[in-house]
Amino acid sequence: MKSKVAVVRCKEYDFEEVKKTMQESLKLIGGLGNIVRKGNKVLLKPNIAGPFPPEQGATTHPSVIKAMIQLVKEAGGIPVVGDGPGTILPAFEISGIIKVADEEGIEVIPFNKNGFEMVKIPMGEQLKEIYFSKDVLKKDIVISIPKLKTHALVYYTGAIKNMFGAILPDSRKKTHRIDDVELFSKALVDIFTIRKPDLAIMDGIVGMEGVGPTHGPVKKIGVIISSTDSVAIDAVSSSVIGYDPMDIPTIRNAYMRKLGAGRLEQIEILGEQIKEVRIDFKRVPILKGRDKRRFMRLALGHLIVDTNKCKKCKICVEHCPSEAIRLIPYPTIDQKICVYCYCCFELCPEGAVIFDEKSMLGKSS
Numbered sequence: 415m416k417s418k419v420a421v422v423r424c425k426e427y428d429f430e431e432v433k434k435t436m437q438e439s440l441k442l443i444g445g446l447g448n449i450v451r452k453g454n455k456v457l458l459k460p461n462i463a464g465p466f467p468p469e470q471g472a473t474t475h476p477s478v479i480k481a482m483i484q485l486v487k488e489a490g491g492i493p494v495v496g497d498g499p500g501t502i503l504p505a506f507e508i509s510g511i512i513k514v515a516d517e518e519g520i521e522v523i524p525f526n527k528n529g530f531e532m533v534k535i536p537m538g539e540q541l542k543e544i545y546f547s548k549d550v551l552k553k554d555i556v557i558s559i560p561k562l563k564t565h566a567l568v569y570y571t572g573a574i575k576n577m578f579g580a581i582l583p584d585s586r587k588k589t590h591r592i593d594d595v596e597l598f599s600k601a602l603v604d605i606f607t608i609r610k611p612d613l614a615i616m617d618g619i620v621g622m623e624g625v626g627p628t629h630g631p632v633k634k635i636g637v638i639i640s641s642t643d644s645v646a647i648d649a650v651s652s653s654v655i656g657y658d659p660m661d662i663p664t665i666r667n668a669y670m671r672k673l674g675a676g677r678l679e680q681i682e683i684l685g686e687q688i689k690e691v692r693i694d695f696k697r698v699p700i701l702k703g704r705d706k707r708r709f710m711r712l713a714l715g716h717l718i719v720d721t722n723k724c725k726k727c728k729i730c731v732e733h734c735p736s737e738a739i740r741l742i743p744y745p746t747i748d749q750k751i752c753v754y755c756y757c758c759f760e761l762c763p764e765g766a767v768i769f770d771e772k773s774m775l776g777k778s779s
């Protein structure tokens with residue numbers, strides 16, 4: 415049987431419109447009542463990439479979270495919102511999630527609060543065990559609510575990659591040291607297998623193009639996409655922004671491991687068809703071959719720090735997995751040690767980590 419993915423248009427973040435669209439989308443794939451039962455403890459896992467306001471387009475919009483909270487309550491479930499962003503408390507506050515959770519009287523859980531436990535990954539191709547959030551493991555239902563964006567390293571970030579936020583920050587750092595995009599993507603899929611979400615609902619109303627996932631230009635896409643198959647929702651969402659899903663290493667690897675429908679012909683698309691909503695979107699160019707990072711280092715240019723924007727907060731220093739950044743007095747990246755994980759680029763709250771002028775990424779299409 416084909417996986418179902420529903421694509422429904424939604425023009426803006428007006429709360430009533432968002433909720434109505436999400437209801438419609440969920441109805442097309444069989445209704446939330448088939449997923450959430452009365453009394454279920456439900457974890458909503460948005461993508462809170464860092465301390466960025468909703469209008470930056472880097473984080474799941476609070477209207478989408480609020481609508482999902484209400485829909486889960488109406489289905490009889492008991493929702494909480496949880497994530498493990500790099501810079502935890504300011505991120506929840508600034509992204510607007512705390513405000514909507516307070517309005518709805520529900521808890522927001524930073525995953526470090528209740529801790530992590532070591533779990534085996536029997537199907538792991540790159541990782542055999544990892545520290546994983548107890549909050550995610552203990553919930554009856556997990557709903558992933560990613561944001562439709564590009565990603566400098568793995569091209570596209572969606573429902574599969576969203577579960578990377580469920581591991582211990584130190585494990586995230588360690589995983590980022592994997593100096594090969596294909597192997598890193600396999601690790602992301604390994605993590606995804608630990609607790610595949612029961613439902614994924616994509617905030618594709620306003621996404622991020624160019625060099626995402628946190629400082630690219632925002633782009634109106636105008637869709638809410640939902641599916642119980644996280645691989646299928648990634649296949650459809652990446653196609654809406656113009657990628658071939660088989661070019662995205664996480665989707666390709668998950669498809670090859672039969673974790674979901676990665677090819678469009680395996681998917682029944684309900685509501686709008688891809689060609690009706692596909693938009694002109696600036697994408698991170700696909701680089702074939704295994705050693706993308708080395709290629710980037712040699713041919714595309716380096717990451718540097720714009721000292722006019724830098725506030726010397728040290729977030730980049732603290733999160734660099736290879737200890738390649740020194741404050742002297744501004745952050746300086748040792749290009750010989752850098753493994754091009756893009757954590758500094760992604761997490762810098764000021765957008766001060768940039769590509770030098772030689773970078774092709776600035777001209778991504």
Ligand code: SF4
Pocket residue numbers: 719723724725726727728729730731745761762763764765766767
């Ligand atoms: S580059 Fe960004 S993250 Fe690093 S110290 Fe400066 S402001 Fe902070």
Ligand code: SF4
Pocket residue numbers: 717730733734735736737738739747748751752753754755756757758759
């Ligand atoms: S300098 Fe930046 S891109 Fe390089 S390894 Fe450190 S965090 Fe990653």
